[in-house]
Amino acid sequence: MKLRLVALLGTLCVSPLASSHDRWILPSHFNVSAESQETVWITSDVSASNQVFMMDKPVTASDVRISLPSGDSISPSSSYTGGRKSVFDVQLTQDGTYKFEKEVTPRYFSRYKVKGKEGFVRSRLDKKATAAIMPKDAYELEGSLNVSRVETYVTRNKPTDKVLAAKGEFLELVPVTHPVDIVENEPATLQFVYDGKPVAGVSVAIIKDDSVYRNKPEEMELTSDKDGKVAMTLPTAGRYLLHASIERPSSDKILADKTVSEIFLTFEAGLE
Amino acid sequence: MRHLIRIIAVSALFASSAVLAAPKLTVDLTLPEITEGQYHRPYVAVWVEDAKGKPVKTLSLWVWDEGHKWLKDIRRWWRKAGREDMSFVDGIASATRPAGHYKIDWDLKDESGKSVTLGTYTVFIEVVREHGGRDLVRQNIDLTAGDFAAQLPATTETGVIDIRLSGMAH
Numbered sequence: 001m002k003l004r005l006v007a008l009l010g011t012l013c014v015s016p017l018a019s020s021h022d023r024w025i026l027p028s029h030f031n032v033s034a035e036s037q038e039t040v041w042i043t044s045d046v047s048a049s050n051q052v053f054m055m056d057k058p059v060t061a062s063d064v065r066i067s068l069p070s071g072d073s074i075s076p077s078s079s080y081t082g083g084r085k086s087v088f089d090v091q092l093t094q095d096g097t098y099k100f101e102k103e104v105t106p107r108y109f110s111r112y113k114v115k116g117k118e119g120f121v122r123s124r125l126d127k128k129a130t131a132a133i134m135p136k137d138a139y140e141l142e143g144s145l146n147v148s149r150v151e152t153y154v155t156r157n158k159p160t161d162k163v164l165a166a167k168g169e170f171l172e173l174v175p176v177t178h179p180v181d182i183v184e185n186e187p188a189t190l191q192f193v194y195d196g197k198p199v200a201g202v203s204v205a206i207i208k209d210d211s212v213y214r215n216k217p218e219e220m221e222l223t224s225d226k227d228g229k230v231a232m233t234l235p236t237a238g239r240y241l242l243h244a245s246i247e248r249p250s251s252d253k254i255l256a257d258k259t260v261s262e263i264f265l266t267f268e269a270g271l272e
Numbered sequence: 273m274r275h276l277i278r279i280i281a282v283s284a285l286f287a288s289s290a291v292l293a294a295p296k297l298t299v300d301l302t303l304p305e306i307t308e309g310q311y312h313r314p315y316v317a318v319w320v321e322d323a324k325g326k327p328v329k330t331l332s333l334w335v336w337d338e339g340h341k342w343l344k345d346i347r348r349w350w351r352k353a354g355r356e357d358m359s360f361v362d363g364i365a366s367a368t369r370p371a372g373h374y375k376i377d378w379d380l381k382d383e384s385g386k387s388v389t390l391g392t393y394t395v396f397i398e399v400v401r402e403h404g405g406r407d408l409v410r411q412n413i414d415l416t417a418g419d420f421a422a423q424l425p426a427t428t429e430t431g432v433i434d435i436r437l438s439g440m441a442h
Contacts, residue, residue: 032341033344033350033354035358038339038340157355158357159355183351270347
């Protein structure tokens with residue numbers, strides 16, 4: 001996703017930390033079979049890098065939430081942060097589909113220029129707060145509100161739909177084809193909603209695992225249609241990282257000029 | 273007289289087989305001897321899907337009796353039929369089989385015992401072996417076109433498979 005990231009960095013007010021790498025939750029299994037009384041461990045890596053699923057930067061797992069098939073939500077039973085990745089464990093005790101996601105916290109980022117200095121000075125505050133602390137001769141103040149989702153789905157036995165529903169805030173991905181039914185060479189559909197309503201024009205990039213072993217990234221680029229939908233047919237089974245993003249101008253420009261909302265979804269395409 | 277009785281008996285036999293032979297699909301499946309590498313008996317699922325890819329009937333499920341952990345590796349069968357209901361899986365599962373020749377019949381009835389409507393179906397044979405490979409083979413069957421026979425060529429995990437539809441009204 002290098003090209004796209006370079007392009008993003010060239011645009012206004014993207015957090016240097018948040019946007020310079022792809023982030024993901026990569027579970028040990030997306031799909032497990034188990035007897036009714038059995039509990040199944042899933043271990044997951046949380047990391048960020050420019051190569052898909054190559055661990056580089058540790059991203060904390062302490063804020064990961066697990067939505068259970070029943071609709072309840074829990075924290076991982078344990079987690080660890082290492083030098084290049086974090087790890088968390090979850091025991092699946094219910095049949096159905098679980099959603100693992102990092103806590104979604106909207107964050108403000110601002111930047112401005114100072115006379116005689118090259119480039120931008122960046123701040124992790126909203127525009128108003130930044131204006132209060134920046135030097136008097138600063139100019140070109142810009143601000144954005146960034147909302148990132150990092151998520152994946154894991155299913156034990158029969159899949160369920162409860163955790164797939166949108167919550168109605170910012171950009172969200174609603175699987176139309178259930179994640180466990182994404183299979184190589186078969187069409188699959190995803191839908192994007194913004195504040196709960198279908199949204200057109202979401203930029204979607206899908207890249208397969210192991211880009212480090214390919215000369216070309218072989219990224220699939222798509223845009224959501226008027227119903228917010230994206231149709232894809234993946235040519236080979238494997239693990240994929242999807243990145244979706246959309247920018248919206250802010251309703252008032254006091255705290256930020258725009259909202260940048262993005263999603264990182266890890267999923268697998270199964271064998272036929 | 274004895275000759276006549278024999279003729280009557282033989283023709284009666286023919287007549288009854290023509291009248292009473294229930295329509296069925298027979299899958300003659302061979303699990304090949306594999307001598308390379310570690311050998312574990314394969315997991316095997318044989319099942320039928322309708323033209324829309326909906327499961328109609330699981331004919332055979334041969335899996336180790338060691339819990340359900342590996343059922344998901346019979347990928348298509350698990351996705352189409354297995355994951356739906358664990359008590360159903362427990363009801364149809366049986367032990368894995370050694371290399372050899374097996375005859376599997378389908379009476380053209382669905383899981384509830386109801387005769388299926390005449391139409392197009394696909395029989396799937398999925399064979400997965402621990403430390404080995406996986407093969408998924410299929411044959412379309414048109415129940416409106418009368419009796420037929422087909423042969424599926426051997427794959428790594430399956431020998432030649434003969435599929436016959438017999439007893440269909442013409």
